[in-house]
Amino acid sequence: MADVNRGKRPLSPFMLGQYYKFQITSGMSIAHRLSGIFLVFGAILVVWWFSAAAAGPEAFARADGFLTSWFGIIFLLLPSLLAFWYHFLNGIRHLVWDMGKGLDIPTVYKTGYAVMAGTVILSLLTLIIAF
Amino acid sequence: MSQPSGFRTPRQRAQGLGAAKEGVSHWWASRLSSIALVPLGIMFIIPFADALGTSHAEVVELYAQPFHAVVAILFIGVTFLHTQQGLQVVIEDYLHDKTIRTAALLANIGFAWVVGLLGVFAVARIALAG
Numbered sequence: 001m002a003d004v005n006r007g008k009r010p011l012s013p014f015m016l017g018q019y020y021k022f023q024i025t026s027g028m029s030i031a032h033r034l035s036g037i038f039l040v041f042g043a044i045l046v047v048w049w050f051s052a053a054a055a056g057p058e059a060f061a062r063a064d065g066f067l068t069s070w071f072g073i074i075f076l077l078l079p080s081l082l083a084f085w086y087h088f089l090n091g092i093r094h095l096v097w098d099m100g101k102g103l104d105i106p107t108v109y110k111t112g113y114a115v116m117a118g119t120v121i122l123s124l125l126t127l128i129i130a131f
Numbered sequence: 132m133s134q135p136s137g138f139r140t141p142r143q144r145a146q147g148l149g150a151a152k153e154g155v156s157h158w159w160a161s162r163l164s165s166i167a168l169v170p171l172g173i174m175f176i177i178p179f180a181d182a183l184g185t186s187h188a189e190v191v192e193l194y195a196q197p198f199h200a201v202v203a204i205l206f207i208g209v210t211f212l213h214t215q216q217g218l219q220v221v222i223e224d225y226l227h228d229k230t231i232r233t234a235a236l237l238a239n240i241g242f243a244w245v246v247g248l249l250g251v252f253a254v255a256r257i258a259l260a261g
């Protein structure tokens with residue numbers, strides 16, 4: 001049994017594309033990975049911002065001015081903010097699953113919608129604090 | 132891969148193989164960094180969002196406070212530990228060529244240390260000089 005097809009099995013992500021029907025559950029799982037990867041760029045920008053602040057007022061004005069320009073807000077800060085709260089809330093969902101809780105289908109859907117609503121609410125709250 | 136199974140137990144055949152080689156300890160370490168990031172994330176993101184777009188003097192004043200400096204240093208440090216762990220799983224999932232995979236795993240570790248330490252150093256410099 002264990003030796004069926006040994007060494008010749010298809011490798012990830014072969015399922016994507018023609019074999020697979022989109023579902024919210026798998027969509028949110030992929031979004032967790034994508035948001036994590038996007039946040040790596042966000043984290044690099046955070047380090048850049050702190051390094052500029054450490055270097056002095058002129059360097060800081062350049063970095064902070066770029067990040068809070070319209071381009072920076074629309075393409076860097078807003079996506080990072082949404083990715084952060086999504087990944088944060090869905091990460092907690094993952095940790096609860098890891099404890100073996102909330103794994104039945106109705107609960108998975110409920111917490112999934114809660115994560116989506118929470119992402120929007122926490123992002124708006126952060127924006128209110130930021131302005 | 133297709134070594135003769137002989138008298139080896141199924142566990143012996145599986146041990147050390149699989150995409151991650153030593154999955155359990157990596158899994159535990161990833162959970163710990165994720166748990167730490169829940170309180171650290173909240174404590175970091177709110178003052179940080181507030182400080183974006185303010186003056187250099189205000190930023191220095193904020194991160195000269197020990198509480199905010201320590202939170203920022205811990206958040207950045209744990210974030211890059213967590214990023215290293217997370218990207219390692221992504222690399223192990225998608226890069227199947229042994230040479231490319233090993234190179235990517237090494238680059239991932241180097242990247243996390245360099246950028247993480249740059250961030251920690253920058254906050255420390257603001258906190259101590261500011």
Ligand code: HEM
Binds near residue numbers: 034040166169213
């Ligand atoms: C703020 C609180 C955070 C929490 C609670 C959290 C939680 C998690 C969890 C539980 C996982 C594993 C998911 C799984 O089991 O498949 C994960 C993966 C990951 N996280 Fe985070 N995370 C946080 C912040 C961050 C940040 C700030 C970054 C990047 C700078 C990041 C990048 C990643 C990456 C790249 C992965 C791997 C994605 C994957 O394997 O699909 N995370 N996170």
